[in-house]
Amino acid sequence: MIRKVTVVLGALCLVAMILVTCAEVVMRYFFAHPIFGSAEMTQLLFGVLAFCGFFAVGRDRGHVNVSLFEPFLLKRFNRGYRAIFDVMSLIGSGAIVGILGWRLWDLTEYPETTVVLRVPMIWIVAIMALLALLGVVGVLASMRDERRAPPPHSPQSFE
Amino acid sequence: VTELTFSSLFPPNHFSWPVFRAWSDDIAAATNGEVRIVFTPQSVSPPPGVVDAVRNGVADAGFIFNGFLGQNYPGVMLTQMPFIDLGDTAATSRVFWENYQEHFAPVERIRGVEVVSAFHLGPNILCSTTDTPLSTLEDLQSRRVWVLPGTISETMANMGLAITASPAVQVQELVSRNTVDAIFGLTQETVVSFGAAPYTKSCLDMSPALQSASFLVFFNQRAFDRLTDEQRAAVMEYSGSAFAERMGAAAAEADTVMRAQLEASGVTYAPVDPGILEAMHNASDAVLTQWAAAVQSAYGIDGRALVEEVRAEIEAASAE
Amino acid sequence: MTLALTGFALLLLLAFIGVPLAFATLAVGFFGLTYLRGFDAALAVSSQWMVDTATNYNLTIIPLFVLMGAFIHRSGISRDLFAASYAWMGRFRGGLALSGILSCAGFAAVCGSSLATAATMTRVAVPTMREFKYNDGFSAGTIAAGGTLGIMIPPSVPLAIYGIVAGEDIAQLFIAGILPGLMLVGLFMLAVVIMTWLRPGIGPRGEAMGLRATLRASYSTWPVIILFGVILGGIYGGIFTPTEAAGVGCAGAFLFGVARGHFLDRASLWAVFSETVTTTAMIFAIVFSALILAQFINLTGMPYALQAAVTAWGLGPVGLVLLICAICVLLGMVFESIGILLLIIPVFLPALSALGVDLIWFGILVIIVIELGLISPPIGMNVFTVKSVAPEIPLTAIFLGVMPYIVAMVLGGLLILMFPPIATFLPNVMR
Ligand code: NA
Ligand code: NA
Numbered sequence: 001m002i003r004k005v006t007v008v009l010g011a012l013c014l015v016a017m018i019l020v021t022c023a024e025v026v027m028r029y030f031f032a033h034p035i036f037g038s039a040e041m042t043q044l045l046f047g048v049l050a051f052c053g054f055f056a057v058g059r060d061r062g063h064v065n066v067s068l069f070e071p072f073l074l075k076r077f078n079r080g081y082r083a084i085f086d087v088m089s090l091i092g093s094g095a096i097v098g099i100l101g102w103r104l105w106d107l108t109e110y111p112e113t114t115v116v117l118r119v120p121m122i123w124i125v126a127i128m129a130l131l132a133l134l135g136v137v138g139v140l141a142s143m144r145d146e147r148r149a150p151p152p153h154s155p156q157s158f159e
Numbered sequence: 160v161t162e163l164t165f166s167s168l169f170p171p172n173h174f175s176w177p178v179f180r181a182w183s184d185d186i187a188a189a190t191n192g193e194v195r196i197v198f199t200p201q202s203v204s205p206p207p208g209v210v211d212a213v214r215n216g217v218a219d220a221g222f223i224f225n226g227f228l229g230q231n232y233p234g235v236m237l238t239q240m241p242f243i244d245l246g247d248t249a250a251t252s253r254v255f256w257e258n259y260q261e262h263f264a265p266v267e268r269i270r271g272v273e274v275v276s277a278f279h280l281g282p283n284i285l286c287s288t289t290d291t292p293l294s295t296l297e298d299l300q301s302r303r304v305w306v307l308p309g310t311i312s313e314t315m316a317n318m319g320l321a322i323t324a325s326p327a328v329q330v331q332e333l334v335s336r337n338t339v340d341a342i343f344g345l346t347q348e349t350v351v352s353f354g355a356a357p358y359t360k361s362c363l364d365m366s367p368a369l370q371s372a373s374f375l376v377f378f379n380q381r382a383f384d385r386l387t388d389e390q391r392a393a394v395m396e397y398s399g400s401a402f403a404e405r406m407g408a409a410a411a412e413a414d415t416v417m418r419a420q421l422e423a424s425g426v427t428y429a430p431v432d433p434g435i436l437e438a439m440h441n442a443s444d445a446v447l448t449q450w451a452a453a454v455q456s457a458y459g460i461d462g463r464a465l466v467e468e469v470r471a472e473i474e475a476a477s478a479e
Numbered sequence: 480m481t482l483a484l485t486g487f488a489l490l491l492l493l494a495f496i497g498v499p500l501a502f503a504t505l506a507v508g509f510f511g512l513t514y515l516r517g518f519d520a521a522l523a524v525s526s527q528w529m530v531d532t533a534t535n536y537n538l539t540i541i542p543l544f545v546l547m548g549a550f551i552h553r554s555g556i557s558r559d560l561f562a563a564s565y566a567w568m569g570r571f572r573g574g575l576a577l578s579g580i581l582s583c584a585g586f587a588a589v590c591g592s593s594l595a596t597a598a599t600m601t602r603v604a605v606p607t608m609r610e611f612k613y614n615d616g617f618s619a620g621t622i623a624a625g626g627t628l629g630i631m632i633p634p635s636v637p638l639a640i641y642g643i644v645a646g647e648d649i650a651q652l653f654i655a656g657i658l659p660g661l662m663l664v665g666l667f668m669l670a671v672v673i674m675t676w677l678r679p680g681i682g683p684r685g686e687a688m689g690l691r692a693t694l695r696a697s698y699s700t701w702p703v704i705i706l707f708g709v710i711l712g713g714i715y716g717g718i719f720t721p722t723e724a725a726g727v728g729c730a731g732a733f734l735f736g737v738a739r740g741h742f743l744d745r746a747s748l749w750a751v752f753s754e755t756v757t758t759t760a761m762i763f764a765i766v767f768s769a770l771i772l773a774q775f776i777n778l779t780g781m782p783y784a785l786q787a788a789v790t791a792w793g794l795g796p797v798g799l800v801l802l803i804c805a806i807c808v809l810l811g812m813v814f815e816s817i818g819i820l821l822l823i824i825p826v827f828l829p830a831l832s833a834l835g836v837d838l839i840w841f842g843i844l845v846i847i848v849i850e851l852g853l854i855s856p857p858i859g860m861n862v863f864t865v866k867s868v869a870p871e872i873p874l875t876a877i878f879l880g881v882m883p884y885i886v887a888m889v890l891g892g893l894l895i896l897m898f899p900p901i902a903t904f905l906p907n908v909m910r
Contacts, residue, residue, distance in 0.1 A: 047534040064499060116324045218778075333720070
């Protein structure tokens, strides 16, 4: 359910980014009138998109790790090795929420807006913090699952 | 020995470095080496976040483009108001600092930092990045123009032009992709250092300039308060007007050098067309009105009268 | 310098005991900053760079290229590419391997990731190669190496990230990748020719096709040619920014997919978007963590110390570049590619610019070194990817199979080092 919502939100951001960039190109070349602040719109959409996947990544234990000693560690220290991954994912995701939360609190005292469109940053950061919080939920859910069906660690990467 | 970390946004070969170093050396000498200002290899924060970073002690000092502060602290925009810069950057820098100090510093407390000086870069120029120079208002109206957010973007928006406003660091990408065909918001020097020079074909001379960029220099409040009275006096002796004047002079010289370089590479200069100028004057008045209302409501200061006064002061100082 | 090095040592330790890379990096950066400047300062730096990274215009290119790759990957174009390459190359000894490399290059022209390139082409090429009695390690190694072309031939996600970290124009970097990419294709094909000449048994000759059949097979690759042309032509001709090219490319890739009957159902759209959203989060977590770590390194003053050391040792630009490449090769054995870029570049950037190193040229060299890391043992992401798609082939066989290509890559790197115009000629013409 949370996965569905976050991925759909991310997909909407992506589609909006594509539409804004394509519309900008069309407006610029065929109507000689660029869309005011289109680059910043794309930036803000990316800001939301960047955090949309945190739930799914946390839930799938998908954060990239270095698997050099993994076969060895899995054999010798299976539970400890898994615990390190889980606990550090939890602390790390929690830290991201904490850091964003601190910025949010700071923004209530020292408000900021974006440079071009003058969008209040507090809203953007609030959405980011909320999505990052769902990342923590994802990690917790994966830890609860862990006992029932321990998924194999496999080398993860995106590149 | 107190070491104070200073975060600079400018790249290593920038003209500002000798000025910052000389400033730091002077302060060290005046405090018998007790206060040393050391520079970080790179900026500790994104350009809009320097005040936040210094307030929280990431670095002990830094400077910021005032456009990023203008929303919350309108006073800093004093000399970014339309047509105030007559081309003498050292004079503009100093007059800005002195007037900011006199009129706004007592009422406009930027929390967590101690403002010690200010400076201006040279006048921002309007240039064509196509082979056709901008000779009439109709020419300008047919262009897609990159503009610096703030006074310039607001004026150009009021003129009904097709503008793209973004931070100056993005300008090279925009001009090199032909995304825009005119730029307005860079100095002679930044046209070169931000990589727009190869695409710049012709520019308009305009005095007074529609706008030039101003910056504040500041220390973390706690770090500044920890200094002894003598040390603070030594810092202030070389900051304030002295620093403003020095940096302004260096900016002016860099502009002169870069203009020669641009001309040598074929960029042509022409006086601005009266039609363009008139349209700009008309469109820019709303910017001043809005700002005057902001400083009136925030501090009870008559912004229009102050701008007139500052303009006259800059004129007198430039004539010296 | 000591402090920064301690930080790096700690980071390696954390990474090796299984802490996710992003969080290991974040922890070292955050606690390093706390140690240097206090807790508030660490919070300020972290939150500023986290939010700034999340709203960085240049980074918006990453999810767009990932999405485009996901569309392309599922639109069945890889089969056509392989068939077209085979029509031309099948008649030669090692023809299927040559076709594999060529089709990897074609796929690379529309996909910014080497893993996606390797995974896609493995599915198409490896079963055919096995059918024709190709040596298993040779087949899988060929595709693992061919997949690395994905990040040299533009578009390229790591090249874009390099551009962001180094402050270089992404458009110029993409243009700069074209010639070195083609050179690598040539070197890889040369490696195939030499290998099959030494051991003809590993890659027997295939059937020759008539001109007509060859042309018919080639014709089906037009979507790739059009997409590549629009993206690169658009960037090169100054029609749009790389980000806009990525946006337009996404729309194009989607439409091609639809024209071929894909992406009309919810399941396939879900797969595409879910992949893109999670990949973006994974990349983004590492990117902002690395930028926070970079601020710690910045505040330790290590870049100045390095600059002084480089001057003191009289290394000179080439010496420094070689030193960095050596470090990257070592890290590349175990680290993931974007991690290397983000850890190494900020540290050396001030010294590199002080010595006047051309950062476009350097970027291309770094990409070659990263490609090397993707196939070098013990951790070679591309090799693992091929293995996961073709699980019946032993890992050691694949690592052996990539050896000739490692030699070819090193040769390519040396050529670019000795003849910088290979990388800088095209972008200089564009300027
Ligand atoms: Na590619
Ligand atoms: Na490796």
